[in-house]
Amino acid sequence: MAYRKIRIVKGDITKIKADAIVNAANSSLLGGGGVDGAIHRAGGPDILNDCRAIVARQGGCKTGNAVITTAGRLPAKHVIHTVGPVWNGGDKNEVTLLANCYRHSLELASRHHLATIAFPNISTGIYHFPKELAASIAMNTIVTYLEEHSDIEEVILVCYDDENLRYTEQYYNQHI
Numbered sequence: 496m497a498y499r500k501i502r503i504v505k506g507d508i509t510k511i512k513a514d515a516i517v518n519a520a521n522s523s524l525l526g527g528g529g530v531d532g533a534i535h536r537a538g539g540p541d542i543l544n545d546c547r548a549i550v551a552r553q554g555g556c557k558t559g560n561a562v563i564t565t566a567g568r569l570p571a572k573h574v575i576h577t578v579g580p581v582w583n584g585g586d587k588n589e590v591t592l593l594a595n596c597y598r599h600s601l602e603l604a605s606r607h608h609l610a611t612i613a614f615p616n617i618s619t620g621i622y623h624f625p626k627e628l629a630a631s632i633a634m635n636t637i638v639t640y641l642e643e644h645s646d647i648e649e650v651i652l653v654c655y656d657d658e659n660l661r662y663t664e665q666y667y668n669q670h671i
């Protein structure tokens with residue numbers, strides 16, 4: 496019953512109380528615009544301090560990978576930072592890389608015994624990934640993971656804009 500563990504909401508991910516919220520970061524891990532900027536602004540400097548320590552240790556984060564930090568002042572307990580692909584026409588492995596973001600974030604949550612995790616619509620802003628395609632990749636990757644792992648209790652898809660909300664709900668209603 497993986498589909499019962501998925502909730503789709505419209506709103507601001509920085510307000511979500513979950514064991515982890517996911518950040519659509521860049522490979523420098525040092526902040527940026529969009530949801531990344533919002534998370535660092537609302538969460539305060541502790542998140543960036545953790546990111547700097549990770550950079551010192553492993554030198555950033557590759558596209559499709561994920562790392563975990565504190566959530567600072569946010570209501571969530573942790574932030575999982577993943578780096579989505581920049582959309583470049585579709586033949587640069589973008590689909591696999593976006594699926595990797597969702598899967599690696601869920602794996603990291605499992606490894607840290609986190610039961611609830613919230614995602615934004617990774618790559619669909621500044622990185623220009625087509626929203627309809629991104630919604631199908633997100634949903635399929637999450638459902639596959641939930642079917643194979645029972646430790647995650649809830650996945651919340653937090654859509655900030657109406658278009659992402661529409662495509663995400665549409666894909667869920669028609670295919671899941």
Ligand code: AR6
Binds near residue numbers: 506519520532623655
């Ligand atoms: N809560 C939830 N979703 C949000 C919020 C929010 N507060 N703010 C924006 N979104 P983007 P990307 C949605 O551009 O495309 C940064 O500079 C937004 O509507 O944040 O992966 C990073 O440092 C969109 O649907 O991330 C990278 O350099 C989705 O979040 C780059 O942007 C993703 O948009 C990453 O680009």
